[in-house]
Amino acid sequence: MTHEAGWAHAPGALRGPAWLREPADPNALVPSLWSGTATKTDGDLTVGGVALADLAAEFNTPAYVLDEEDFRARARAFRDAFADYDVYYAGKAFLCTTVAAWVADEGLSLDVCSSGELTVALRAGFDPARIGYHGNNKSYPDLRRAVTAGVGRIVVDSFVEIERLAQLTADLGTTASVMVRVTAGVEAHTHEYIATAHEDQKFGFSITSGDVLEAVRRVVAADGLELRGLHSHIGSQIFDSSGFEVAARRVLALHARVASELGVTMPEMDLGGGFGIAYTTQDDPSEPATLAAEMSEIVAHECRALGIERPRLSIEPGRAIVGPAMCTLYTVGTVKPVALDGGAVRTYVSVDGGMSDNIRTALYDADYSCTLASRASDAPPILTRVVGKHCEAGDIVVKDEFLPADVAPGDLLAVPGTGAYCRSMASNYNHALRPPVIAVRDGVARVVVRRETEDDLLATDMGAS
Structure with missing residues (x-):
């Protein structure tokens, strides 16, 4: 009834x-x-x-x-809102040669995390200098492919990768631009499998241990490696900038510490991203312009407090463009x-x-x-x-x-x-x-x-x- x-x-x-x-x-x-x-x-x-x-x-x-119109509009929205950042599209979210071409057309950079994704990007004619290469277990052949292709930056995730990349660049007589991935100890409010900055997980060097400074030392000591900066990523399906405040404070403090203790001024920093989308009516994602304003203010505030120049920043919107x-x-x-x-x-x-x-x-x-x-x-x-x-x-x-x-x-x-x-x-x-x-x-x-x-x-x- x-x-x-x-x-x-x-x-x-x-x-x-x-x-x-x-x-x-x-x-x-x-x-x-x-x-x-x-x-x-x-x-x-x-x-x-x-x-x-x-x-x-x-x-x-x-x-x-x-x-296509929606994809391009979202790509432009992030490009324009983060106009003084480098914006990296997440190839792992969805990538084919057509999408790679759209990403290039709209002026974004591209993040890949496998040799297969790199193959698709290169086949699409994507400028390798605008490609970043991620991953927690990059093999020697993976790294060789990235270096010989001229990938713009390689995000190193372990001491083994630093050793492999140092040996590779020495063997090839070339150099590779490197960022060091750090885990900032931030618990992102998302599913545990897509939260990537807490301590107990596979990515990066813990910011609370001595490993990250040692990683920086090893990169600097390798003749073929050019240290560009630190990379942080707190997770995926993130709806606001609150988690980035703690992460930015910790990573910028480490950035300043590297300069003071090791005498190395790194020109760049990646704050990650992983911004969320609305799958259902319970989801309320922020607009790119709001995220950009809030994240830029967080960085500006922390740089003022530390008395340092703001590095060149990059972000990775993740699913927020193609989702x-x-x-x-x-x-x-x-x-x-x-x-x-x-x-x-x-x-x-x-x-x-x-x-x-x-x-x-x-x-x-x-x-x-x-x-x-x-x-x-x-x-x-x-x-x-x-x-x-x-x-x-x-x-x-x-x-x-x-x-x-x-x-x-x-x-x-x-x-x-x-x-x-x-x-x-x-x-x-x-x-x-x-x-x-x-x-x-x-x-x-x-x-x-x-x-x-x-x-x-x-x-x-x-x-x-």
């Missing part, structure tokens, strides 16, 4: 998380969750001037839909109401993708939103769980979302905010074929990463005839 205050108040009803509110209109978009060109007309979702129903008809589903610029389009396969204890019913909506194209829900317990993308509905909203097609109980795409009660097989669903780490972390689990990335702009759709085929699956299977 329906409760007078709404279905969610009826005995045995599932209510979902406290932050999720039943919408007045389950067809409506929440603009803060979508790329800038996303609109709905009579229930049909359009991105970049392309109706997603038409895109599904041409390219099939699942598919990642990348809004909101992409959505994932699925086709509904089944809708299954499941009776639970207490008389509650959970409605499972199964789509033709899942954890092979978005592992973040299973890996990080991440929250996402979604919308019916192919039609309007007059049905009331019901709380649903959107799941994938993989043989795993944890194969969940959207844990809780209100969809029209008449959602049915054949409907299209779109999940916003999938630009960062979804395609990058995609897999062939259950031998699924990884979806294509379709860039859209001004009514034109083009494939920038094609859909995998069964031939791709068999290409590395040496037993295949």
Whole structure:
């Protein structure tokens, strides 16, 4: 029986998380969750001037839909807000040759953390002098590739890497620009797997130990290494500048200490970034201009207190550029109401993708939103769980979302905010074929990463005839 205050108040009803509110209109978009060109007309979702129903008809589903105009606008927003910084786009969030070209066009630098990412960047014609190379276990071949390519800076993460890089530059008779990664001991308010500045984790040299000064000494002592500065990164999906205040104070104090004790004035410093995006209505990210003003004031204040000149700064926005610029389009396969204890019913909506194209829900317990993308509905909203097609109980795409009660097989669903780490972390689990990335702009759709085929699956299977 329906409760007078709404279905969610009826005995045995599932209510979902406290932050999720039943919408007045389950067809409506929440603009803060979508790329800038996303609109709905009579229930049909359009991105970049392309109706997603038409895109599904041409390219099939699942598919990642990348809004070029939105991507470029976000890149420019960070470039302009941090005009006196070097802004490094995070290749690990999502990288292909087309995106690398967009990053170059918009005047940003590029951060890579593997030889594969470097290969993509170089194939796109990206200026290697504007590339930074990260990673906690860079092999000798990795470092050799970076040095011979002319990468602008290598962020060293251990004494072993310093030794390898010193030997490599001596063997090649060349030099390499280096930054030393430090862990500032800051607990970022984010998932423990993406918090990277606390003491007990794999990255960098602890700022509270003597290791970081020893690392600086070894870099300075190596003839082939040019020390550019310190690198700090407190985590990912960070919504404000508060964590950077403590990190900047500690890293700038170390910067000053290196100058006074070792007589080395480092010209640069990287403050990291990892700025957050809105996956659901509970998220409230800061604008680039706000972050820039607050972070610049923090640095200026600390430099005044220490009596030092401000070094050249760089930041890494992380997912904040590509994350909101992409959505994932699925086709509904089944809708299954499941009776639970207490008389509650959970409605499972199964789509033709899942954890092979978005592992973040299973890996990080991440929250996402979604919308019916192919039609309007007059049905009331019901709380649903959107799941994938993989043989795993944890194969969940959207844990809780209100969809029209008449959602049915054949409907299209779109999940916003999938630009960062979804395609990058995609897999062939259950031998699924990884979806294509379709860039859209001004009514034109083009494939920038094609859909995998069964031939791709068999290409590395040496037993295949």
